Amino acid sequence: MKVLVANRGEIACRILRTLEEMAIPSVAVFTDTDRDAPHVSLADDAVDLGAAGEYLAIPAILKAAGKSGATAIHPGYGFLSQSTPFVRACTAAGLTFIGPSPEAMEALGDKRGSRSMAERLGIPVVAGAQEVDQLSRAEEAAERLGYPVLLKAAGGGGGRGMRLVRGRAELREAHAAARREGMASFADDRLILEKYLSPARHVEIQILGNGRDVVALGERECSLQRRYQKLIEEAPAAQVSVSTRKAMSDAALRLACEAGYRSAGTVEFLVAADGSYHFLEVNTRLQVEHPITEMITGIDIVRAQIDIAQGAALPSPVAPRGHAIEARLNAEDPYRGFLPQVGPILMLHWPQRPGVRIDAGVCEGQKVGSEYDSLLAKVIAWGNDREQARRRLVEALRELVLLGVVTNQTFLIQVLESEFFRSGQTTTTILESHAWPEPPVPEGLSTAARRWLSPAASPAPGGSSSGSSPWDELGGFRVGS
């Protein structure tokens, strides 16, 4: 087996590391802007997708597989991971696709198909409507369900092509935007419409299948979101009752069995304030937040995917141990509407602590551009209990240094330290319902920075002579450069 990883960023790096551990030769692909990205140097072989290349270009990726002698493709998440034309093209080219069959992907990955299947199996779903591509049909459905409603790209995921509509006046523009975003992200502009259920917790079940049997690896709580994109996730979902978690796990297994599911997948639910659960959708791929499940089960989910693709048995379900929390470090400004940020990474220091794992996709010197996802790295902490995991994650985020691009690092610490997070009162709307003021800069620090900026303050810190640096004048001492 030789595996081409058809992705970039942290997930490409994470998959390449498991391939290395399994002594399976690997191939990376890259675009012009990613020539110096870390995933390129982690692989045994790397193929340039060409000037017009993109991670969404099926012919370019198949050509790269042919050129490098790859026999299998791992798609990661996003990009082509849920594209049935891509899965079929891989099969036609004689390549093993590390993921579900195109039939299972169609049955479960499509929001319309999976809702219908859940209803047929007697699994509760959020009230909604399927045929809403025409604006007039969407208007009818929204009137019937009552505002607010959510418009969602039927072929989508990851918060793209999703719009909250609070009233009729907003529907037309939201409808057009959701279709446009669905087309740009997944080449699919079909929509569904759902009643907006709030406040609620977002809970999802990790499953692994081999086409015949399916196992569940427990749940994750991913309620803390912004722009429908998850920010902080944890496992297990300690605030949801054991019986509800068991019912969701059983429902997930029924859906996956019905579809003959193979590889890793996630079945997502909303849990309402009254404890009732409602099926949302299935992600027919590896998910961003899979490491927290790995931390509490000890199962390497990417390794399981590769084993399953080679015909090996499913891992046995295990009792979870301890608690894990993940925070997503994004290039965005949480104090200015979460606007995406770009720039060169000038300085980078990752925390090194017991129980802490970093899944990063960036390196010092790299330029963060606006072409791709804003996710820079995931910081994941494990503890014997939730509080230990939380404290470890906070300390890790305090130690982390990333300079040159504005990130959400400080905001993540604020959320993890908030009273509602400590007490486990996490819901899908709680981040928006709180005010998050930007913490002030300590007086001594801005004074030092301003003085250092003045021409008289040369030589710069980092130089060998340090006599005239304001840092020294303030009573500090340099510890290294």
Place this chain on the structure above:
Amino acid sequence: MSWAWLSVGGKQIRVAIVRAGEGVWVGWSGQSKYFGPERSPRASAEAVEREVRAPMTGRVALVGVAPGARVRINDVLVVLEAMKMEYRLAAPRDGVIESVGCKEGDRVDLGHVLVTLAP
């Protein structure tokens, strides 16, 4: 780039410092900040009233208006896309479009003037 210990309010904090052109980035206790000249051209007070600028670097996904068009407050002017997400830029007030400084598919930098309203 370097590390330093700084005394702030009687407490020692570890600070990371790196030069960025004319400015400097400083990181401490999970926070970071850039000090120095503005990273994008700043508009005059009069221009702020009339100009809708790109709040981030990205691609123009949609231009909703043409010069001469009459707009109401909160009408969509331009939709920008970055990192696969769309951002809606709306009319800050009722008015008439004087000029449009971008077209669909353009890559624009932070601070680029997208639309100018007549005074």
